[in-house]
Amino acid sequence: MLAVADSDSYLKWAACLLGDLPSGCVTELVVVRTPIAPSREQIVAAVNGRAGGPPPVLSARSVRRLAERTQPDVILVACTGPVVDVLVAEVLDDLRPRPVFVSGLPGISVPATEKAWLFRSGCDLFVVHSEREVAEFSEIASRLGGGGAIGLARLPFLRPEPAAPGGNRVVFATQAKVPKGREERERVLLSLAELAARRPDLDVVVKLRALEDERQTHNERFHYQRLWREMGEPGRLAFEAGSMQDQLQRAAGFVTVSSTAALEAIAMGVPSLVLRDFGVSAEMINLVFEGSDLLGTLDELAAGEFREASGAWCAANYFHPAAHNDWAGLLSGLVVSRPRVPARSLLDGPEHAAGRRRARLRVEVPPKMLRVGYRAKRRMRRYLRSLT
Secondary structure, eight states, rough: EEEEEEEEHHHHHHHHHHHHTTTTOOEEEEOOTTTOOOOOOHHHHHHHHOOOOOOOHHHHHHHHHHHHHHOOOOOEEEOOOOHHHHHHHTTTTTTTSSOOOEEOOOOOOOOOOOHHHHHHTSSSSSEEHHHHHHHHHHHHHHHHHOOEEEOOOOOOOOOOOOOOOTOOEEEEOSSSSSOOOOOHHHHHHHHHHHHHHHOOTTTEEEOSSTTTOOOOOOOOOOOOOHHHHHTTOOSSSSSEESOOHHHHHEEEEEEEOTTTHHHHHHHOOOOOOEOOTTOOSSTTTGGGOOOOOOOOOOHHHHTTTOOOOHHHHHHHHTTOOOOGGHHHHHHHHHTOOOOOOBOOTTTTTTHHHHHHHHHHHHHSSSSHHHHHHHHHHHHHHHHHHHHH
């Protein structure tokens, strides 16, 4: 299996998923060069000591040449939606023999979205991580058509490894997309600082997805560490990047607005809190936590009131029995049954050609050149508007 990732979160997911394959599978992991490709430090943290060392960052053409040379049975396209579509439909099209194309989503995918399915409808297997997600995406697939099989896998980084006893830190897992507003993010930081002041025995850590100068899967307009500096650092907080698992090993409590890391904390037995002060909705990416017993407030955070997740909720969301996982069996069947009818992408029509051209630029043009082009385009638009 050749795995291709394009960002920090997808790289971590791909590395873990490869690690869960049956013994005897030969795997290779690479990063395709895009504007959101992870830094060297992010790559090292994402693969977390994987055999073979950190994967190389390759151009799209180099990924194609690698696939032609190695002729993998399976290509795992662990990328953001538009990149999945253009790699499968164009960059890696017409490989002979045709590999099985697999894709998926690296974290919480509730509620399921049509967009996620459309971009990955050219893949033969779509991997999700809870029985609820399988049901929701199956409904979308039956309604829209296209695509291939939907397989269930436990999120590969949910290891049943309890945190070390006597943990002395509270870990706040940031999320790039939510909350969006500066004021909302400042409120989170102030509540964390209040907890640190009340509990001098605890180290309160803001676990960053990326440092200020690093890229991540989604842009973060108000970076927490920069905000803290601009606020004058009114309290005792630490800001750290690196492995979430390392942070949780020493944790007495965990908090987030919306992050897959909440599932890691549950798996490791760390009492947790998911903030609901900014709403519970699909837009806040925390709708899945309804009924989990983890939803709470900034006041509860400041008081250090963490809790355990509901057992019934866990069974329906990401902590199903291992015997229910069928993705590896489905994948083996697809490999054995070749030649076969490949999955049909729903984005093959001319109305989607412009979107594919933009996605192809992201994987073929060096990021620095692409940013120069985007800036020039914006300047030209402003100039033309000034003439009207």
